[in-house]
Amino acid sequence: MSMPAAADLPRHQMLIEGKWVDANGGEWFPTDNPFLGKPWAMIARGDNADVDRAIAAAAAAFRGPWRKMSASERGAILRRFGDLVAQNADRLGEIETRDNGKLITEMRGQLRYIPQWFYYFGGLADKIEGRVIPIDKPGVFNFTREEPIGVVAAITPWNSPLMLATWKLAPALAAGNTIVWKPSEFSSASALAFGELFEQAGFPPGVVNIVTGFGSEIGEALVTDPRVAKVAFTGGDATGEQVYGLAARGIKPVTLELGGKSANIVFDDADIPNAIRGVVSGIFAATGQTCIAGSRLLVQRSIHDQVVDGLLALARTAQMGDPLSDATQIGPVTTPGQYRKVLDYIDIARGEGASCVIGGAAATRPECGSGWFVEPTIFTDVKQSMRIAQEEVFGPVLAVIPFEDEEEAIGIANDTQFGLAAGVWTQSIRRALTASERLEAGTVWVNTYRAVSYMSPFGGYKRSGVGRENGMSAIRGYLQEKSVWIDLNGEAPNPFVMR
Incomplete structure (x- = not known):
């Protein structure tokens, strides 16, 4: 079977700061159709400069329009995004099947179910609440705030690309974070098609950025950048171990969903x-x-x-x-x-x-x-x-x-x-x-198998991972808790003694 010329294949750019852009180096790589055993599209081959641009855009969006929106406004955007996914489910499912070879029957089912994550977490966005603590110190008011972490690096695999990305994106965005998403080099086409819906839903530029390329070339720069506050990764345990070690350099929280031998x-x-x-x-x-x-x-x-x-x-x-x-x-x-x-x-x-x-x-x-x-x-x-x-x-x-x-x-x-x-x-x-x-x-x-839900936590013991995705457990993984103390006495105590 003759191989199509690269120039004849459709090309997919990256999404950075709300714009579709070529890779910094101008390079492309093929993505294969596993049934035909040959390339069917070309994907922009990002480098560290593209990672830098994407992180800068996500950091600016976190400080700017996304952070300044009310939680209810962010939730409404997530729910609109869910509607758009529902409207495009069959088209997205077909792209996934061409790109990774999974059955169209399963991909259609997954894409028609994915909107539920955005509805569920969109509904949770304005229900993130702190608490008042009946503190044991007289004359002091103490309460907590649940706040977003910042820029999240989401690194996703090739086997269920949009489903497993959704498990990260929906709770992270509902919590008020911004995203740099690096899909697998083997299944980037559906991620980029997904990306077309973010602007339509009303996400400000830079809230979700998609950088495509090879993990061996851009993964370390993404995980170790000090502007990235958290890493969420799904993949094999050997690569997960590497990601965990790189994130540890910056003392960053991680969610790792890794291998299994169930x-x-x-x-x-x-x-x-x-x-x-x-x-x-x-x-x-x-x-x-x-x-x-x-x-x-x-x-x-x-x-x-x-x-x-x-x-x-x-x-x-x-x-x-x-x-x-x-x-x-x-x-x-x-x-x-x-x-x-x-x-x-x-x-x-x-x-x-x-x-x-x-x-x-x-x-x-x-x-x-x-x-x-x-x-x-x-x-x-x-x-x-x-x-x-x-x-x-x-x-x-x-x-x-x-x-x-x-x-x-x-x-x-x-x-x-x-x-x-x-x-x-x-x-x-x-x-x-x-x-x-x-x-x-x-x-x-x-008496069943392979059942998952946006409501129920998912994650592993031992080398199968760290943290949980889906359900209330997931959104807590994208928040950090702050304790606030307010003196009500109006008179400073002895400054040399811990209060």
Whole structure:
């Protein structure tokens, strides 16, 4: 297949101070369509000078029009933005599918749901309140103020670009902060299309800035700039560790939503057909490219073969192909690097003695075209010590591990450096409650999987992250508390003694 010339591809500029601008160096880079396996657009390749411009614009907007607006005015703008996203949801969803290969059915659903974040946090904007403290010092009035932090650097991944950006933008803006947003170099097109709506909604110039480019080239400048007051990052744990270290240089607060190796636990009293559908949802939906992927299936030994047989039967029916088709159920892997990584992990699993019972190779079906597809893959005979049971694959690869009883299941589930999510399949309310308490994970689903909401906090234990997104917990992460003391006596006490 011939490659299109770069000059023939549409070009997407960056958004800085309310203006669409080329990169400072005048350079561009291609973004690929994973189904076609070739570039479909060109993105401005930012450098540190672009980062500097964007941070300066965000800092000026924070000191100026955005900070001077009332909280109710800011909330109204957020709600208008939600309306605009709703009106453009299908168009934005199609751009995301072309750019990262996720199913159009899922992208449409996400984009139609995203407005709820802007409605919810827009409604919270003027409900941020301090408190009066009945202080133990006579003649003193003490109260607190909740204030925005300042400029927030939002760094987002390629797997659900606008959804995961929204988890940062909506609470940060509602709290009164301004944003410099660096989307993944693999999925910047939808972020820039999203950016077109900010001016229409009434955001003052500089409140939201979008700088595109490679993290290795501009990430450090963005995270370490002293004008950036907070960093919010979603991505792999290795990169998150680097971001955390860079932010620590400036003693900056961070929100980190990182990797996962989530356990989907099926007990022998589960509704087996429902559990099988839930396990498939946890690993083959989104082609396994999700931080909450239930990539470890822990199944009670007495039903092991029954569950595996059911999984095989369902996996064999999965429709692969063009993610823009409503009939497709499994799309391509987003990047060639990730495609090779998934195939490498399959080879590693075989080398360590796991048994591949389905898949285990690149997909060569005619309907997969020239894209980066991997067959839905299931391994049995997996030991907890194997790399496939400990490391995040981020692809459609499931490791099946049997267990004898609840104690062993909880032990295996918690025996990992990650702690983002877990699933429990049981009809026992006692087991549902005790397992959800004992599992070391920020989210535990019982008899369901992959459910999220703007109302419910999301985040990880251990190396899966720091802080929480969504719900009231999220907006608190973008505020800082100030204590104010006012003397009512009118007479200064002994200046040499702490009052």
